[in-house]
Amino acid sequence: MVEEVLVSKGLTKRFGGIVALRSVDFKVYRGEVVGVIGPNGAGKTTLVNCITGVYKPDEGRVHFEGLDITGLPPHSIAVLGIARTWQKIRPFYEMTPLEAVTVGALLRTKDISQARRIALETLELVGFPQRKYHTPGRNLTLMEHKLVDLARALATKPRLLFIDEIIAGLRPQEIPTIVRLIKKVNQEEGVTMVIIEHVVRFIAEVSQRVVAIHEGRIIAEGSVEEVLNNPVVVEAYLGSKPG
Amino acid sequence: MVPTLILRALVDGVLLGLFYSVIALGLALIFGVMNIINFAHGDFVMLAAYITWLVARALYLNEAAPVAIVTVPVFFAIGIAFYRLIIKPLLGGDPLIQIACTVGVGFILQNVALILFKAEPRSLPGLLLGTYIALGPVSVHLAKLVAGAVSAVLIVLIHRMLTGTWLGLAIRATAYSEEVAKTFGINTDRVFMLVTGIGIALTGFGGVLWMSFGQVDPYLGASFALVSWIIVALGGLGGIRGLIYASLLVGVIEALTMTYISPSVAKAIPFVIFIVATWLRPQGLFTGRG
Amino acid sequence: MFTRRDLVTALAIAVAGSAVPYALGFNQYHVLLALQALIFATIVLAWNILGGYAGQLDLAAFTYVPLGGVVTCKLLEVYGVSPWLGMPVGALAAMALASAVGYPMFRFGVRGVYYALSTAALTVVVHEMFILIIGPWDFYLPRYDGWYYLMFRTWENLYYVVLTLFIAVVLVNLAVSRGRLGYYLKAIREDELAAEALGIDTRKYKLMALLIYSSILGFVGWPYIVSQRTYSAWSFSSSMSIYVVVAGILGGRGSIAGVAVVAIALKLVEDVLRGYIGGVAPGAHLLIYGLLLVVISIVQPRGLGAVLERVPTLVQGWVMWWRRS
Numbered sequence: 001m002v003e004e005v006l007v008s009k010g011l012t013k014r015f016g017g018i019v020a021l022r023s024v025d026f027k028v029y030r031g032e033v034v035g036v037i038g039p040n041g042a043g044k045t046t047l048v049n050c051i052t053g054v055y056k057p058d059e060g061r062v063h064f065e066g067l068d069i070t071g072l073p074p075h076s077i078a079v080l081g082i083a084r085t086w087q088k089i090r091p092f093y094e095m096t097p098l099e100a101v102t103v104g105a106l107l108r109t110k111d112i113s114q115a116r117r118i119a120l121e122t123l124e125l126v127g128f129p130q131r132k133y134h135t136p137g138r139n140l141t142l143m144e145h146k147l148v149d150l151a152r153a154l155a156t157k158p159r160l161l162f163i164d165e166i167i168a169g170l171r172p173q174e175i176p177t178i179v180r181l182i183k184k185v186n187q188e189e190g191v192t193m194v195i196i197e198h199v200v201r202f203i204a205e206v207s208q209r210v211v212a213i214h215e216g217r218i219i220a221e222g223s224v225e226e227v228l229n230n231p232v233v234v235e236a237y238l239g240s241k242p243g
Numbered sequence: 244m245v246p247t248l249i250l251r252a253l254v255d256g257v258l259l260g261l262f263y264s265v266i267a268l269g270l271a272l273i274f275g276v277m278n279i280i281n282f283a284h285g286d287f288v289m290l291a292a293y294i295t296w297l298v299a300r301a302l303y304l305n306e307a308a309p310v311a312i313v314t315v316p317v318f319f320a321i322g323i324a325f326y327r328l329i330i331k332p333l334l335g336g337d338p339l340i341q342i343a344c345t346v347g348v349g350f351i352l353q354n355v356a357l358i359l360f361k362a363e364p365r366s367l368p369g370l371l372l373g374t375y376i377a378l379g380p381v382s383v384h385l386a387k388l389v390a391g392a393v394s395a396v397l398i399v400l401i402h403r404m405l406t407g408t409w410l411g412l413a414i415r416a417t418a419y420s421e422e423v424a425k426t427f428g429i430n431t432d433r434v435f436m437l438v439t440g441i442g443i444a445l446t447g448f449g450g451v452l453w454m455s456f457g458q459v460d461p462y463l464g465a466s467f468a469l470v471s472w473i474i475v476a477l478g479g480l481g482g483i484r485g486l487i488y489a490s491l492l493v494g495v496i497e498a499l500t501m502t503y504i505s506p507s508v509a510k511a512i513p514f515v516i517f518i519v520a521t522w523l524r525p526q527g528l529f530t531g532r533g
Numbered sequence: 534m535f536t537r538r539d540l541v542t543a544l545a546i547a548v549a550g551s552a553v554p555y556a557l558g559f560n561q562y563h564v565l566l567a568l569q570a571l572i573f574a575t576i577v578l579a580w581n582i583l584g585g586y587a588g589q590l591d592l593a594a595f596t597y598v599p600l601g602g603v604v605t606c607k608l609l610e611v612y613g614v615s616p617w618l619g620m621p622v623g624a625l626a627a628m629a630l631a632s633a634v635g636y637p638m639f640r641f642g643v644r645g646v647y648y649a650l651s652t653a654a655l656t657v658v659v660h661e662m663f664i665l666i667i668g669p670w671d672f673y674l675p676r677y678d679g680w681y682y683l684m685f686r687t688w689e690n691l692y693y694v695v696l697t698l699f700i701a702v703v704l705v706n707l708a709v710s711r712g713r714l715g716y717y718l719k720a721i722r723e724d725e726l727a728a729e730a731l732g733i734d735t736r737k738y739k740l741m742a743l744l745i746y747s748s749i750l751g752f753v754g755w756p757y758i759v760s761q762r763t764y765s766a767w768s769f770s771s772s773m774s775i776y777v778v779v780a781g782i783l784g785g786r787g788s789i790a791g792v793a794v795v796a797i798a799l800k801l802v803e804d805v806l807r808g809y810i811g812g813v814a815p816g817a818h819l820l821i822y823g824l825l826l827v828v829i830s831i832v833q834p835r836g837l838g839a840v841l842e843r844v845p846t847l848v849q850g851w852v853m854w855w856r857r858s
Contacts, residue, residue: 052730054726054730073729074726074729074730075729075730075732075733075734075735078729078730078731078732079732083731084730086727086730090727091723092719092720092723093723094719094722094723094787095723099716100720102716103716103717103719103720103728104732106713106716106717107732107733110713112711112712112713112716115713137723152727152731153730153731156731274646280646329827329831332831333830333831339584339590339778339786340782340830341830342590342649342778343779343783343826343829344826344827344831346779346823346826347779347822347823347824347825347826348827350819350822351820351827352823353819353823354817354819354820354823355820358820465772469650469653469654469657472650473654476647476650505665507661507662507664507665508661508665510657510661511657511658511661511662514654514657515654515658517650517654518634518651518654518658521641521643521650522637522638522640522643523641
């Protein structure tokens, strides 16, 4: 019986009159890569934000490794071992990749030189080009920003990592790199991962299990084939661009 | 029976508040649409007041009002120039740099005024010969009344423009999101330019209004600046209605406390309220659609 | 914690700085100018921690400085307490005020322009309270002379004390910048939400920066009012605070050398201009400030620091060219 690393029960979030999440029961198992798919506006990012403390859910609870983390501020969530990347990139423009990733590493060690070492290892892990380790953030490409974002999050040594729409804006040639990276981080570093994406083909390639969300509700759960062939899921996607 | 003193203070406060709202409106437009913090806004009012003074004296006028015909279009043009030369390069950049730059513009305006006009306050004769109108038990300076009335009309006009015209729609769309506005084919650069023009034209107006019942010295802008910003912040860019409420609130509080409590406390109160208000609503008090 | 280069730099500043009064022939007018420039630079360097690294636009520098100064002065005048004890008390007073206002601000997420306005508002409130409680007049400092009073008939001794303080603050900046606090503050400046997601308790660290900044300012209050020879409600001034911010920005946020150089240069230029042109065209120096600000903001918004960063490469390039020819 695989351990449940994250459990949300009845998670609900409203914005004024709009219900972004309706009583969402979401589980993540230790060591897996679970994909969360849904058309734009389905509530995927809201789910991540509610779990990682960016929003306070209106109803429901979230447990991480048995601990109730509902409504905790983002920094506490990070300390407990949950990290995330950002759909709309949030770079540190005036810092170099090495400095930015060092910030992440400083969560687990107070020693600057040790943090730098971890940062260097992490940058190497994600395959960031070495000659650009000291390039200020404002001179990086989109792909490089995403790599730094990932490295930053990984440097906090998370046990659970949320990857929010990472391929947005990338060129098709860049996507296989991301796929390989996700698998590497999951298998070599043992990080449990939740991949949020609306591009179905990408999810199919990286996930072991898929959860589909539509209009704030989970409409399907299961293996990749089960979910992607589920008529309810297909209908939800009609009108949005196919994966 | 409400004592005359309070009524007097209330009336003064409302008129003052209306005047503040014209200034704050220009500021709010620029900040709301372009996210630029124009620290020189009050100094433009000062500049307008001096120009009003000069023109009125040159034409042997006693009252300031007619000069508006000149100052408003001129300041609209100045606003456009201000946008092209200064604002445009700052867009999207570091807010501290924007502040530094507009502070610089303010310094330039203040000290040019200081060098040209020296530090003594200047006023127009109309100030002394002012007539008083009786409003019930209270008598009010005519010029102040006119200034208040004109401000109110102006604000209504702008509100109409923003809500009822295509231009207003374009402005509001751009204020909401530059990217979204662009996808609708709106020329955001031109919108920014127009908004700056309007914002500065409003200061042109403000300067004329001020000269009709007050004096000008090079530091006039500085005395407005903080209050205007507080109004904008309190109003939370919740639209024009929020701004009006905030201005009136500030005007009335200032007038009331001036009458009843020592001037020091009077001056400090709006600021204390502001500090505490931001704790309660860090995004501003009167947020709401307007 | 400090590299050899840091210590060498500190030593160099100490030596060069100590030579200044001699170089000026102990001309009191000039030594006073140097003192004032150094005080201003110290203030701006302190501001650099909250404004440069953490990116919080604080406009209350000239609330904390005069507060510290007045507290120290009162302790001396009324209780005969030496400024050596009074200055730390001034620092504590400044820290207390800063936390009283800053803690709720950070807790409620007041940031950006609202933070700036609140600090400016604080200055106005303290100014008015001073008028109310102490009085609207100018207060002249009593004439003391001696190390106990940290006030002298000539200016050199105070200059050396401030020089030491200046070097200490430079070292504080270096320590912060190199350490975890510096990394965290810069991350907060860049993107607070992203910083939070990396485990940074932004409120705690902003408060830390605020406390360091306000305590330094409260400490330097006494040398400040001594160098001004008077204090009044007008010592609590938003305009003076704006100068601090301007210097911090022109110097390039976070660049210690840039900030120090700009602060000293601005102060000296202002005094020189005021001396030579002031009589003819008052305000001309501010006009030039204004022009400088506008031009630099548009042309090189990253300030002097960015230019200084390029100097080593420029020098390298020049050396290589020289070698080749």
